[in-house]
Amino acid sequence: MNQYKHVALIGLGLLASSISLAMRRAGMDTRITGTARSCETRKTALEIGLVDAVFDTAAEAVKGADLVILCAPVGAMSAIAAEIAPHLSEGCTISDVGSVKRAVVNAVSPHMPENVHFIPAHPMAGTEKSGPEAGFASLFDNRWLLITPLPDTNHSAVERLMAYWTALGSNVELMKIDHHDLVAAVISHTPHLIAYTMVGVADGMNKVAKTEVVNYSAAGFRDFTRIAASDPTMWRDVFLNNKDATLEVLGRFTEELLALQRAIRLEDGDFLFDYFTRTRDIRRSIVDAGQDTEAPDFGRIKPEK
Amino acid sequence: MNQYKHVALIGLGLLASSISLAMRRAGMDTRITGTARSCETRKTALEIGLVDAVFDTAAEAVKGADLVILCAPVGAMSAIAAEIAPHLSEGCTISDVGSVKRAVVNAVSPHMPENVHFIPAHPMAGTEKSGPEAGFASLFDNRWLLITPLPDTNHSAVERLMAYWTALGSNVELMKIDHHDLVAAVISHTPHLIAYTMVGVADGMNKVAKTEVVNYSAAGFRDFTRIAASDPTMWRDVFLNNKDATLEVLGRFTEELLALQRAIRLEDGDFLFDYFTRTRDIRRSIVDAGQDTEAPDFGRIKPEK
Numbered sequence: 296m297n298q299y300k301h302v303a304l305i306g307l308g309l310l311a312s313s314i315s316l317a318m319r320r321a322g323m324d325t326r327i328t329g330t331a332r333s334c335e336t337r338k339t340a341l342e343i344g345l346v347d348a349v350f351d352t353a354a355e356a357v358k359g360a361d362l363v364i365l366c367a368p369v370g371a372m373s374a375i376a377a378e379i380a381p382h383l384s385e386g387c388t389i390s391d392v393g394s395v396k397r398a399v400v401n402a403v404s405p406h407m408p409e410n411v412h413f414i415p416a417h418p419m420a421g422t423e424k425s426g427p428e429a430g431f432a433s434l435f436d437n438r439w440l441l442i443t444p445l446p447d448t449n450h451s452a453v454e455r456l457m458a459y460w461t462a463l464g465s466n467v468e469l470m471k472i473d474h475h476d477l478v479a480a481v482i483s484h485t486p487h488l489i490a491y492t493m494v495g496v497a498d499g500m501n502k503v504a505k506t507e508v509v510n511y512s513a514a515g516f517r518d519f520t521r522i523a524a525s526d527p528t529m530w531r532d533v534f535l536n537n538k539d540a541t542l543e544v545l546g547r548f549t550e551e552l553l554a555l556q557r558a559i560r561l562e563d564g565d566f567l568f569d570y571f572t573r574t575r576d577i578r579r580s581i582v583d584a585g586q587d588t589e590a591p592d593f594g595r596i597k598p599e600k
Numbered sequence: 601m602n603q604y605k606h607v608a609l610i611g612l613g614l615l616a617s618s619i620s621l622a623m624r625r626a627g628m629d630t631r632i633t634g635t636a637r638s639c640e641t642r643k644t645a646l647e648i649g650l651v652d653a654v655f656d657t658a659a660e661a662v663k664g665a666d667l668v669i670l671c672a673p674v675g676a677m678s679a680i681a682a683e684i685a686p687h688l689s690e691g692c693t694i695s696d697v698g699s700v701k702r703a704v705v706n707a708v709s710p711h712m713p714e715n716v717h718f719i720p721a722h723p724m725a726g727t728e729k730s731g732p733e734a735g736f737a738s739l740f741d742n743r744w745l746l747i748t749p750l751p752d753t754n755h756s757a758v759e760r761l762m763a764y765w766t767a768l769g770s771n772v773e774l775m776k777i778d779h780h781d782l783v784a785a786v787i788s789h790t791p792h793l794i795a796y797t798m799v800g801v802a803d804g805m806n807k808v809a810k811t812e813v814v815n816y817s818a819a820g821f822r823d824f825t826r827i828a829a830s831d832p833t834m835w836r837d838v839f840l841n842n843k844d845a846t847l848e849v850l851g852r853f854t855e856e857l858l859a860l861q862r863a864i865r866l867e868d869g870d871f872l873f874d875y876f877t878r879t880r881d882i883r884r885s886i887v888d889a890g891q892d893t894e895a896p897d898f899g900r901i902k903p904e905k
Contacts, residue, residue, distance in 0.1 A: 370869075379678075394819075418815040422896035423883075433902065438818050466815075478812050482801050483819035490820075492857045493794055494879040498851065499856070505784050509885045510771075511724040513743050514668050514788035515795075517892045518823050524883035527876035533871055534864045544801065544862050549854070551804070552797045556850050559839045564675075567839055572831035574799040578728075578829035580814045586905045587822045591727035594901035596893040597738065 297455055299362040300389075303330040305353045305375055306366035307340040307419060308526070310392045312430025315345040315362065317463040320432040328355040332367075333428070334503065341428045354382045362459070365391035370532035371465045373402035380383070382407045388452055394483065396443045396475045397537035404445070412452035415443045417475065418465060419483070425526040436464035436586055443472040473540075480540035485535055487546060490522035491530075575598070601759055604693075606668040609634040610680055611671035612657045613831070614726060615697045617735025619669065620650040622768040625737040631817060635661040636732070637672075645732045650857060657873065667764070670696035670708070675837035677709035677824045681852065685711045693717045693757055694775040699834070701748045701780045703841035709750070717757035721747045724788070731833040741769035742890055748777045778845075785845035789838055793846065795827035796835075 302318070306331050317329055329346040330353050331337050343351045352355040356374035357379045358361045365372055376580040385387065393399040396415050401492055407413045422429065440460040444453050457467045497508045512520065528581060532543055550598060558566040566577070582589045607623070609616040620632055622811050633756065634651040635658050636642050646654045655661040662668045662684045670677055677698060688694065694716055698704040712718045725743035727734065743767040749758050760774045775783070802813045802821060807853050814846055863871040887894045 329631055330738050344693055348786060369793045373763050375825070378852040399623065401809040403884075421819065424896045432656055436902065439816050441816070446830075478808050479819070481805055482813055482816050483822040485801070486820040488860060489794055489798055489824075489857070491876055491879050492853060492860055493791055495875060496852050496883055497788070497857050498878065498882055500849070500852065503783050503786050505885070506884075508787055508882065509889050509891065510744050510773075511746070511783060511787050512886050512891050514726065514784070515827055516787040517886050518827060519791055519794075520883040520886055521892070521898065522820055522823060523876070523879040525876075526755070527880070529874050530876050531869050531872040534798050535867055535869055538864055540865070542861065544805070545857070545864075547805065548797060549799050549857070551800050552794070552850070552854070555793060555797055556847065559846060561842055562840055562843070564836050564840055566642050566808060567836040568832050570800060571796055571828070571830075571835050573803065574825070574828040577799055577803055577810075577813065578825040580810070581817050581822050581825055582903070584814050586814065587826070587902050588901040590901050591729045591734065591736075593826065593898045595742065596899035598887070598890045598893050 297458075298323060299325055299459060301326040301328065301360045301362070303357045303360035303363045304346065304366055305356060305363065307331040307336050307345060307427045308366060309429040310418065311339070311364070311366035312345050313432070313434035314366070314463065316432035316433055321462045323462070328356045328360065336427050343428065345427060345430070353379050353580045356497040357382050359384060361387045363387060364457075365388045365389070365393070368532040369393045369395055369398055369402075369536045372399055373406070376406035378401040379409055380576050382391050383408060385410045386412075387400070388414055388456055390414045390416045390456060392416065392418055394479060394533045395474045395537040400445065400472060412449050414442060414448055414453055414456050415472070416440055416442055416456065416460070417479070418460075423521050431466065432528075435460070438465055438466040440467045440469045441468050441475055443475050447491045454528060476537050477540045477543070480537055480544045484537055484541050487522055487525065487530060487545040488534065488545070490519040490547070492521045528545050555594045602763075603628060604764060606629055606631040606633065606665045606667070607663045608665035608668045609651065609671055610661060610668065610684070612650060612732045613671060613730050614734040617645070617650050617668070618673035618737070618739035619671070619735075619768065621735050621737035623742055626767045628767070633661045633665065645731070648733065650732060650735070658684050662687050664689060666672050666692045667761075668692060668694045670694070672832045673837040674698045674700055674703055674707070674841045677704055678711070681708040681711035685713055686827050688713060688716050689718040689757045690715045691717075693719055693759060693761055695719045695721045697723055698719065699784060699838045699840040701777045705748075705750065705777060717754050717756055719747060719749055719761050720777070721745055721761065722840070723765075724785070728826050728829045738769065740765070743770055745770040746775045746780055747772060748775050750891045762842070781842050781845045782848070785842055785849045789842055789846050790849040792827055792830065792835060793839065794853070795824040798824045798827040811900055851868065890895050
């Protein structure tokens with residue numbers, strides 16, 4: 296593989312820190328530079344060795360890099376692209392890890408000079424934690440990286456990026472930009488919104504005490520709170536930037552939920568039973584595909600108490 | 601503690617098998633008898649030592665027991681109560697593990713003879729697995745058991761049952777019957793229905809292939825599939841028997857979801873950001889209360905692949 300010699304990480308949160316650790320694990324002797332908006336984050340990233348050098352600005356961080364990965368919230372991408380554009384090395388690749396792709400293309404493309412390769416990408420992996428200390432080397436193992444190339448993108452630049460992510464542990468697939476955004480709305484964005492909503496409902500029920508919600512949460516609710524503990528800035532930007540696909544999936548969701556609600560009201564047990572049986576299959580497929588553990592309750596660690 | 605000498609388990613699934621294993625772990629030398637509707641389940645339960653004796657009928661299984669625990673789906677409780685009533689020992693306690701309590705009280709109470717103690721209960725614990733081999737001894741550790749006594753219940757019989765569940769690892773709390781059903785609708789029943797719905801939506805999107813849903817599920821969706829893999833019969837019965845509280849919470853859920861949907865449509869980023877920030881706190885409280893792990897992604901086991 297034609298390895299990158301210098302990777303610049305713009306934003307140093309969960310994904311950037313995991314990228315750095317996975318690169319080191321893969322034995323890449325690549326120079327890693329980085330920047331983050333917060334001074335504290337920059338300091339931590341340097342201290343724990345995520346980067347060889349940290350810079351106050353993205354413009355400085357990208358100098359000399361042959362791969363730049365934008366790891367900032369989607370809403371920040373346009374300003375970053377404008378800032379780094381004059382400082383990019385000829386022939387370098389610009390990629391990202393944003394959860395939506397059409398909006399990132401619209402935000403970044405206009406700023407990109409002719410002589411660089413802009414290749415949008417999205418790793419289907421993460422946890423509810425944020426910040427430079429949240430990363431771990433195995434985050435991308437057997438998870439999928441979706442690349443959504445623009446029509447005129449240099450083929451060998453795409454292959455080079457694919458090889459890089461494969462070395463980080465990912466499976467890699469190419470996808471059309473708008474199809475990506477719909478798929479992400481189904482398997483990530485809408486589930487997150489639903490989880491946020493369910494937690495908001497429980498928090499706002501004044502007939503049920505907060506201690507009750509907390510103490511009895513093991514009966515199902517606590518799973519939703521993990522997802523609803525994800526980074527608010529990132530998720531605000533996701534919904535603002537994948538509006539149409541999210542609204543489409545939400546429309547379907549509401550329709551289905553009302554059908555189930557009606558079955559409860561009409562006491563249609565057969566409808567409920569059939570629905571609940573059908574959904575079991577998809578769990579089986581996910582476990583079979585190696586995307587989740589078969590262990591009960593995710594093999595969840597029981598806290599000492 | 602005035603230990604029970606003979607416990608009869610009616611139904612031998614996840615909860616009954618966990619009760620048996622937790623009793624053995626606690627060193628109780630109690631006789632355990634049991635029954636289940638399926639011949640295969642009865643055979644397995646005896647083979648793996650969950651019960652000292654297994655019977656074809658509930659009527660036989662309860663003979664001589666000083667504690668009978670109904671571990672069958674809520675919809676089966678009335679028929680079981682009618683069947684066992686003539687065979688109950690004088691002064692014995694009848695309890696259950698049903699997820700709803702008003703319906704269980706209505707189903708069981710009318711059949712109970714004068715000289716027994718009927719004490720409804722509900723352990724706030726479980727996994728997505730079912731059957732006699734799904735149980736484990738630590739299921740109830742630091743989880744809450746809610747007891748919803750009837751107004752005229754013998755106080756020392758309640759205390760005896762509380763001590764028993766404490767020995768199985770539970771924290772125990774008393775609660776009013778209807779309040780239990782509302783709390784359960786918030787922290788368990790509605791989250792399950794939402795998860796079933798989300799999985800149904802993803803499964804039914806014909807613009808997104810099933811392999812896409814499966815492969816990229818680590819981005820949030822797979823958590824929903826775990827909950828939506830729970831036993832369909834049990835959950836059908838839950839919704840049919842906790843209709844009013846579930847519909848009340850669903851009304852709130854739809855209202856909140858529409859508010860978030862509107863914020864997305866109107867691109868009200870501040871509304872979204874504030875909402876997503878508020879929901880982080882409750883996760884913190886759940887971790888602090890020892891009800892979930894702080895480890896990212898539940899400390900989830902990564903499948904080999």
